[in-house]
Amino acid sequence: MSNIKIFCPATIANLNCGFDVMGLCLETIGDEMIFRKSPTKGIKITKITGAELPFEIDKNVAGVAALAILNNYEKDFNPVSFGIEIEIHKKIKTGSGIGSSAASAAGAVFGVNEILGKPYSKSELVHFAMKGEAIASGSEHADNVTPCLLGGFTLVRGYDPLDIIKIESPNELFAVVLHPHIEIKTSDARAVLEPMISLKNAIKQWGNLGGLIAGLYMKDYEIISRSLEDVIIEPLRKGLIPNFDKVKNSALKNGALGAGISGAGPSIFALCKGSSIAKNVAKAMENTYLKTNIPFDIHISKVNDEGVKII
Template structure:
């Protein structure tokens, strides 16, 4: 195989109560990468589209190629590649944009080389893409983008990640407003200390979310989608957030919260038709404030990245 084209999905991290430990993949949007073998050892980014010229072509500084370089070095593989990156989602969207690029790149190279590594073992390399993109090797976007489904990061040292089954009728609505939230700003405003009362309540919701997903208990999922710690602080960065959340719940959503660091907002629903009604309600709430937005409706993507040619 001389070339390959791969899609890697967007992700929702935190999932209300699970700050930095929960994440799941969706069907759309996502990133596409085309990787072609070279006759030398160089890793070269030949093209980037969809980024409005914001991303670097320097392979040592781009999230799509840093994991590839780390993967090849670790495995002692001396093979060069040309890499095309096609961004199919906005940057800084709260949908794991850099994670999708990181996963697509290293997954493509592993495939084109005949799968010398298991998919899950590609995770540490993918995390290096996150490190270069946002300064910290978080896994709550990278892990679901790579593994698919709903994942829990139990520990970073040692790295311990596991998957949780999700109900077949669980659908997600994602609405991305045309506003910008800087991830570093969204993390900087968080409080360093949390009250015992809120910690206990949050722990209860984390446990409730896991149990609700595993038991297909939609009412328990809904009751557990309450974030006492992060959402109240970050909501100030997203205009009309509370109005959008109210609209989602009124339209039948199980719950609604911020996707990652924002500005995207997501909602869980039982059934695709309800999720589509929720999408319309959330879009309308944003647009009443003259904020343009895009909406996506998807099941939980259990497959992760895939070869598309």
């Protein structure tokens, strides 16, 4: 392929009990990127819309990720005689907590891989996408780029070596995401965390993570609901998000299986069984957040089992 356009979906990371290891892929929210072969060798970003981002390859999440896969390809296979131009059309706001940087990084490696003739699997692309994520957050992490690339729910079981497990979503599972128009930097959200946790809380969190994974495999919504609890991270971060407790409680009172902070925030997510409950939950969350006078967006989405794709 010499010219492709792709959809790079938003993601929800952590999912309450799965801090830094769990994520899911959304269907209705995402960026678009265009890739073209060029006679000039190397990676070049030619257009960016929807956000003020650097065009310099070494300072742009997509640029760093694209260069990582291109350099690795030339080491593994043959030198590339052409270049690749990239357009980035951001529709996921930066700092929103729903994987804006991950969409750029994952989209970049997916697109370059297609142009190169798909030498790497989607799972192998995660390594390169993590290089881009490091530009945004200061560390290579995979909890957003993995569901963006693979779709569905994903578990990063370990990093050394990278061990990824994809989990299909139950058919009736919907996500509601409320995105307040405030920015919380990942570095600031990490700064409020404590380096040590109690054994009691650790045991409870491990149980919830195991329960969530079991509930997804069993398609047991009651187990999923009981497991969507975070006793370690949420208590420390929720103060960064205005009216978080009120929004979460409104979601639960209207039938949500669970609710929490998406990624590092400020977005708040709720998981629901069925579209009708998701619509009721979205309305309740919306009515609650209107009282803050802070602008916001709200989205309802099925879980996207495909991940990044050509459109």
